[in-house]
Amino acid sequence: MARILAPHITPERPVRRCYLHFSLSLIFLLALFSVRGWSQSLVIKDVTVIDATARAAQPHSTVVIDGDHIVAVSRSKKIHLPHNAVIVDGTGKFLIPGLWDMHVHGASDTRAPWSHLLFVANGVVGVRDMSGPPDAHAWRATQASNPDPSPTIYLGSPIVDGPNPAWPDSIVVADEAQGREVVDQQQQRGADFIKVYSGLSRNAYFAIADEAKKRGIPFEGHVPDAVTAAEASGAGQRSIEHLTQVAEGCSKEEKTIAAERQRLEASFRAPDATMPQKIATGQNIIRLNFHKVESFDEATAQSLLAQFVKNETWQTPTLTLLQGQIDDPLDTNDPRLQYLSKEVRAKWDAGYYSHFPPPARAAMVQLAKAEFDESRKIVALMYRIGVPILAGTDTMNPHCLPGFGIHDELAFLVDAGLPPLAALQAATRNAAQFMGQQSRRGTIEAGKTADLVLLDKDPLADIHNTRSIQAVVLNGKLFPRAALDAMLTKAQTLAGIPDAAASGK
Numbered sequence: 001m002a003r004i005l006a007p008h009i010t011p012e013r014p015v016r017r018c019y020l021h022f023s024l025s026l027i028f029l030l031a032l033f034s035v036r037g038w039s040q041s042l043v044i045k046d047v048t049v050i051d052a053t054a055r056a057a058q059p060h061s062t063v064v065i066d067g068d069h070i071v072a073v074s075r076s077k078k079i080h081l082p083h084n085a086v087i088v089d090g091t092g093k094f095l096i097p098g099l100w101d102m103h104v105h106g107a108s109d110t111r112a113p114w115s116h117l118l119f120v121a122n123g124v125v126g127v128r129d130m131s132g133p134p135d136a137h138a139w140r141a142t143q144a145s146n147p148d149p150s151p152t153i154y155l156g157s158p159i160v161d162g163p164n165p166a167w168p169d170s171i172v173v174a175d176e177a178q179g180r181e182v183v184d185q186q187q188q189r190g191a192d193f194i195k196v197y198s199g200l201s202r203n204a205y206f207a208i209a210d211e212a213k214k215r216g217i218p219f220e221g222h223v224p225d226a227v228t229a230a231e232a233s234g235a236g237q238r239s240i241e242h243l244t245q246v247a248e249g250c251s252k253e254e255k256t257i258a259a260e261r262q263r264l265e266a267s268f269r270a271p272d273a274t275m276p277q278k279i280a281t282g283q284n285i286i287r288l289n290f291h292k293v294e295s296f297d298e299a300t301a302q303s304l305l306a307q308f309v310k311n312e313t314w315q316t317p318t319l320t321l322l323q324g325q326i327d328d329p330l331d332t333n334d335p336r337l338q339y340l341s342k343e344v345r346a347k348w349d350a351g352y353y354s355h356f357p358p359p360a361r362a363a364m365v366q367l368a369k370a371e372f373d374e375s376r377k378i379v380a381l382m383y384r385i386g387v388p389i390l391a392g393t394d395t396m397n398p399h400c401l402p403g404f405g406i407h408d409e410l411a412f413l414v415d416a417g418l419p420p421l422a423a424l425q426a427a428t429r430n431a432a433q434f435m436g437q438q439s440r441r442g443t444i445e446a447g448k449t450a451d452l453v454l455l456d457k458d459p460l461a462d463i464h465n466t467r468s469i470q471a472v473v474l475n476g477k478l479f480p481r482a483a484l485d486a487m488l489t490k491a492q493t494l495a496g497i498p499d500a501a502a503s504g505k
């Protein structure tokens, strides 16, 4: 360092030139410093590495990080350690890849830094935002000036829905031409994928599918009400969220149930429907959904799931969301609720069913239970058959906490029948594969981005141990427990400022 800084003054050289030289050297040094980060080299010693590949856990390993990359993972005692490296003693601890929550909302809202801190403090190094801004390029440019640590964001288009969209900021697509146009527009504006939603007509949906395929941009989201899960898989939908239309596709009466559902939904939405008519139709919809669950057929399910495997249709079951639809009202004793903004909390307190009369509410909670149990059964079958699975929560919906929620989802996946390693992979290796970033992310291997979580306890012995976070490494930068606690405190302060992101879709 001293050698570079020493100005080469000779009697012949004018002083002004020396000053210029000195300044350039300083700028060079500062640039070098900012590129390499202040973490220099980082070494995590004597740690059990669970790298999220098929390999077994590797005890007594050393992980060497240079800048934002892993340069070595080794069990050899002779491994070369860089000079001046920050050494973290991993004795008795477990290292997993940083987690990805593959179904979130609000991460690209204007008040995003609040949820970003909750994500990072919980070991979530990346998220897939399922309702992106109108212009992804413009949003990324603004985000570049955010000084707080934030997860990498795989950014969707705004929700693309049919007329009378479910959410206010959706792009409404009424026909085939508009479907093609929205794919073109969103690709140009930098969206990583097109988010499709329930209200799309068949024409609009298949036009989006065709245009997306032509242009090489994925489309992901709900299977529209008018489309079957098998059709969506065949059309190339990259991921299906919340198992939309999947349970229906596992019923041996799919066709008749789908036709009846569409008829009931249309009459429920009819502008001249009276309140008593709406109540009666609502009861019939609940009855039909119970029938859908009861008519589950293993052979039918296997044939649908085999199509998902063949077409590589990924599934994000969001069991956290589905379980949340049973837990109504909110468990106000959950200490994690203190990190929510007032706006989000007010929405959560209202719950899903508060505006329904008590008998209807009871029936809906009962239905949510039956559907959740069936979803768990389907997830277990998906795992056995080899359907690719992603871990996602659906924050900011009630009971889906930013950051904390991914640990809930991992536990739900294990509870449904995934081994702990498979659940971990759903939030790490699978996420990277899904995004086509497996060469850069998702596992603990030399050459990968240094996104890591250091745990006190073994997550393969009990998946709940993913919560025992001792430190997070984000892009090579170390955040020890005290720094993570400071992040949580700051998130709480930011959440206290009104008008925080309250959307959930």
Ligand SMILES: [Zn+2]
Pocket: 103, 104, 105, 130, 394, 504, 505
């Ligand atoms: Zn969602």
